[in-house]
Structures are given as structure tokens and as C-alpha cells.
Amino acid sequence: MSSNTFLVFSEKTSLLQELLGEARRQAAALGWKVAAVGLGKDVSALAELGADVLYQVDVDAHNPELVTAALAAAAAQAQPGVFLIGATKLGMEVAPRVVERTGAGYAAWTTGFKVDGGTGSTIAQCMLYTGTGVATYHFKPGTVILTAAPGAFEAGPAAGKAAEVVALAAPAAASSMTILEYKPKPSSGARLDIARLVVDVGQGVKQREDLQMVQALADLLDGQLGCSRPIASDRDWFPEWLGLSGAKIKPDLCLTIGVSGAIQHIVGIRDSHLIAAINTDEGAPIFTQADYGVLADLYVFLPALMERIKARGVRPSWMP
Ligand SMILES: Cc1cc2nc3c(=O)[nH]c(=O)nc-3n(C[C@H](O)[C@H](O)[C@H](O)COP(=O)(O)OP(=O)(O)OC[C@H]3O[C@@H](n4cnc5c(N)ncnc54)[C@H](O)[C@@H]3O)c2cc1C
Numbered sequence: 001m002s003s004n005t006f007l008v009f010s011e012k013t014s015l016l017q018e019l020l021g022e023a024r025r026q027a028a029a030l031g032w033k034v035a036a037v038g039l040g041k042d043v044s045a046l047a048e049l050g051a052d053v054l055y056q057v058d059v060d061a062h063n064p065e066l067v068t069a070a071l072a073a074a075a076a077q078a079q080p081g082v083f084l085i086g087a088t089k090l091g092m093e094v095a096p097r098v099v100e101r102t103g104a105g106y107a108a109w110t111t112g113f114k115v116d117g118g119t120g121s122t123i124a125q126c127m128l129y130t131g132t133g134v135a136t137y138h139f140k141p142g143t144v145i146l147t148a149a150p151g152a153f154e155a156g157p158a159a160g161k162a163a164e165v166v167a168l169a170a171p172a173a174a175s176s177m178t179i180l181e182y183k184p185k186p187s188s189g190a191r192l193d194i195a196r197l198v199v200d201v202g203q204g205v206k207q208r209e210d211l212q213m214v215q216a217l218a219d220l221l222d223g224q225l226g227c228s229r230p231i232a233s234d235r236d237w238f239p240e241w242l243g244l245s246g247a248k249i250k251p252d253l254c255l256t257i258g259v260s261g262a263i264q265h266i267v268g269i270r271d272s273h274l275i276a277a278i279n280t281d282e283g284a285p286i287f288t289q290a291d292y293g294v295l296a297d298l299y300v301f302l303p304a305l306m307e308r309i310k311a312r313g314v315r316p317s318w319m320p
Helices: 013-030 064-078 089-102 208-220 229-233 263-269 298-312
Strands: 005-009 033-039 053-057 082-086 105-107 110-115 122-128 133-139 144-148 164-168 197-201 224-227 253-257 274-279 292-295
Touching: 005 013, 005 064, 013 033, 013 082, 013 110, 013 144, 033 064, 053 064, 064 082, 064 089, 064 164, 082 089, 082 110, 089 105, 089 144, 105 122, 105 133, 110 144, 122 144, 197 208, 208 224, 208 298, 224 229, 274 298
Parallel strands: 005 033, 005 082, 033 053, 053 164, 082 144, 105 144, 197 224, 197 253, 253 274, 274 292
Antiparallel strands: 110 122, 122 133
């Protein structure tokens, strides 16, 4: 039997805030409680993010086996109606394991859900076929675990009061692995979540040095750089990729530069207010998605564009 509680977890704070925002909006309408899970010794910063209760489990957040055990312990304690887990690499790895431990219902890549306050049953919409379709699932009353990617929900305002912190016993010797080394990828510091303009770099940009030109354009318009996955994973230029497995953005303008427009990438940028694309290939799928298309070589077009912007003193409304 589940209780009238939303439980929320992500190791990524910005995503946790988005999931908490949605949980709080729905909890306010239903008269439910919102609980979150914080891993590690010091979870004081998480207590300020909007949960009523924060379950603290002191485990290594890099070990998926221990994280699974910690989340299962929190679920056993909270008996949530809905347990939202951030669809990060870690979240997607542990969520099905927690489902297996708890016997909960499960759906991945949720874009929306609603709980029937009367029956306690949940209806969830989830992305299918890398975002080209949507499936709607009706769950019986009981705990449902849903994963949601960054950008699926909006963060809410600060709660105004700190959560009650409840320490749960760390799962004893639940892991068969020892992590020898953990190397976080250096971040470029780009704030894609709040950027009004994102300059989206694709493989049409040939060399790493050419990023300087793209960065100069972003600086001129007070924008941030994002990229396609091969730029981040194959070329290792910078880590902020957009798409199915990357960030989902909603800026005023997304300016794609040498991006072909594969569906896995489009999933990350399609909520932009405007998309403008620069590409040399008339048949590139990005042109079917963009509001404005420029059929041009980026190496010719970008210098000319920047020259015009400077000459005309173009200044987007969001610049201070
Ligand atoms: C399971 C799975 C998940 C994936 N998840 C993601 C994801 O989250 N995000 C993501 O981005 N990808 C993802 N991918 C990869 C995706 O399918 C594409 O391979 C990738 O997005 C292509 O990146 P791109 O557009 O930069 O490169 P390309 O497809 O190589 O396109 C480069 C484009 O640049 C143009 N171009 C070349 N030279 C110039 C020039 N001088 N001026 C202007 N234009 C030029 C070309 O015409 C071409 O259209 C995923 C794939 C799989 C299988």
C-alpha cells in the first residue's frame, strides 16, 4: 500500500530541483507530501530545495549498487505513490534495479504524469522511439517509479522552509564492486538551463581551434555553447551535449552550426522558442525542424554574421 507521498531523487542538483518543482505542484493540488533522497554525509544544501522530508543515506553516490540499496530503503520508508528519479546515466542504471527490489510499476523517459487523488492510480506519458512518439501508461494504485530527463519539468520557487532530515541506515555490504577511481569530466561552465541563446556546435565545425570563432559569436550575443554528442563523446571538445542522452534546453533561440539534425539531437533542442540552422547540405534533417535555415558554409557565414552584428550594434534584449 502506498502513502500520499511523492519521493524524488537525482544526484544532479538542477534536475532534482526540476523534479521537486513538479512534485510540489502536484502535491499542493492533492494534499500530498514531498520527500527527497540525499546521499552522503552532508545533505544540508538539499534540505533547502523544497522537500518536506529529506531521507539521508550515507553511501558512495558513485556506486550504483549502493545507490540502488539506498533508494530501495528510502522507498520502503516513504512508501511513495510516485517515485521520480532523474534520468541521468546513474538514474537510468539504478531505477530498474529499485523497481526489481520494490515491485513498483515503472516507466522511463516521462514527460508528464498525473495521480488520481481518489483511486491513487497514476497515468504517465513517456517518450517512445527516441522522442518521435509518446506512450501513455495507466498504472494501478501503488508505487510507480518514473524516470524523467532534464528539462521535462520546471523547477519551482524556493520552499521557504528546510526539510526535516531523516537519517536511514546505510545498506551494509550491499556492493560487489570497488570503485578504484572516479574522474569527473571537466565542465565548460556553460549554463544551458538558464541561457536565452544557445549556440549548438555540430561536426560541421572541423577543428577544435574553430571553437574560438563559435565562442566569439556566443559571447557577442551573451549565449552559451552546447553541442551534438559526437563533439562531446568522440572529439571530447567539451561535455555539454544536447539530446536524448544529454541536456534538454528551452532557450529563446537555439542557433545550430553544422548540426545534421538527427532525432536523438532534436529531442534536446525542440523546445527552443526558435531554432535557426546553418548547414551546407540542403537535405539535412535540421532544415525540417528549424524556423530559419541558412544554406551556407559556416566558415564563410559566421564571420560575415558577426561583422554585421557588430556593425549594426545588435544587442539582444536579455543582455544587461
Ligand atoms: C542511442 C543513441 C543516442 C544518441 N543520443 C544523442 C544525443 O543525445 N545527442 C546527440 O547530439 N546525438 C546523439 N546520438 C547521435 C546522433 O544519432 C547523431 O549521430 C549526432 O547527433 C550527429 O551529430 P552532428 O549533427 O554533429 O554530426 P553529423 O551528423 O556528422 O552532421 C554534421 C553536419 O554538418 C554539416 N556541415 C559540414 N560542413 C559544414 C560547413 N562547413 N558549414 C555548415 N555545415 C556543415 C553537414 O552537412 C552535416 O549535416 C545518439 C545516437 C544513438 C544511436
